[in-house]
Amino acid sequence: MSDFFHMGAVLPSSRYLGQAGAAYLAQKQGRVDVLEVGSGTGSFTREIVPLLDVGDRLDMVEINTDLIAYLRRRFETEPAFQLKPGVTANFINSDVRGLAGRFTYDYIVFSLPLTNFPPEMVQSILSLMIERLKPGGVFSYVKYAFISRFKYLFGGAATQSAMRQNQETIGSFADLYQIEQRLVWLNVPPAWTFYWQKPDVN
Ligand SMILES: C[S@@+](CC[C@H](N)C(=O)[O-])C[C@H]1O[C@@H](n2cnc3c(N)ncnc32)[C@H](O)[C@@H]1O
Numbered sequence: 001m002s003d004f005f006h007m008g009a010v011l012p013s014s015r016y017l018g019q020a021g022a023a024y025l026a027q028k029q030g031r032v033d034v035l036e037v038g039s040g041t042g043s044f045t046r047e048i049v050p051l052l053d054v055g056d057r058l059d060m061v062e063i064n065t066d067l068i069a070y071l072r073r074r075f076e077t078e079p080a081f082q083l084k085p086g087v088t089a090n091f092i093n094s095d096v097r098g099l100a101g102r103f104t105y106d107y108i109v110f111s112l113p114l115t116n117f118p119p120e121m122v123q124s125i126l127s128l129m130i131e132r133l134k135p136g137g138v139f140s141y142v143k144y145a146f147i148s149r150f151k152y153l154f155g156g157a158a159t160q161s162a163m164r165q166n167q168e169t170i171g172s173f174a175d176l177y178q179i180e181q182r183l184v185w186l187n188v189p190p191a192w193t194f195y196w197q198k199p200d201v202n
Helices: 015-021 045-051 065-077 119-131 147-154 157-177
Strands: 033-037 057-062 088-093 105-110 133-144 178-184 191-197
Touching: 015 045, 015 133, 015 178, 015 191, 033 045, 045 057, 057 065, 065 088, 119 133, 119 157, 133 147, 147 157, 157 178, 157 191
Parallel strands: 033 057, 033 105, 057 088, 105 133
Antiparallel strands: 133 191, 178 191
16 A cells, blocks of 8 residues: 555455466467566466476566565465476566566566556556567456546546546557457456457568
8 A cells, every 4th residue: 555556456466367367378388488567466476387387487577675575585485486497587676667688578467557657658668568579479467347437537637638548558559469358357356357469470
């Protein structure tokens, strides 16, 4: 609650939402590079870790220093976060917009609260995510169902304008890339998971 702008949630996501976020990764074939954006306390990470095999790489980017330290401890102490031999995991304590290098990923599992962010930030983060996907790669992101409608109805003019612009930006990416969406009821609150795929060059 002390950082609602970045967190955008009062409870960690449920295991069902985590499974939805990682649903395409669960169908992976061969070795993969995975980016998790906004790992938080590890609700999605916990579903990602068992899917990884020898040679796979997981980069976790999280802006909050305390949360990344907490997540690192979970990897050291909890069986559910035990990596198989030969899997590489990197903890990156950074704003995703500062993600260094030009590394690209087969899967990006994303749970930042986009609706909290100003329109130019949403545009730059989503552009970066598409840039960092390999051709054929899949980006999944979650968004609470029903909440935006209330926020819009009870928000002031500035909030409503930012929300409209964000929805337009997200919609323009969705028009290009969206392949599926799923509603996960077993989460507080229920949430949509959207899946975007970068076209394969072949
Ligand atoms: C809605 S929470 C999701 C946490 C966790 N994945 C879950 O589902 O329970 C969003 C997370 O993204 C992190 N975050 C927010 N903005 C960020 C940014 N620009 N770069 C990296 N992490 C960010 C927050 O600190 C928070 O841990």
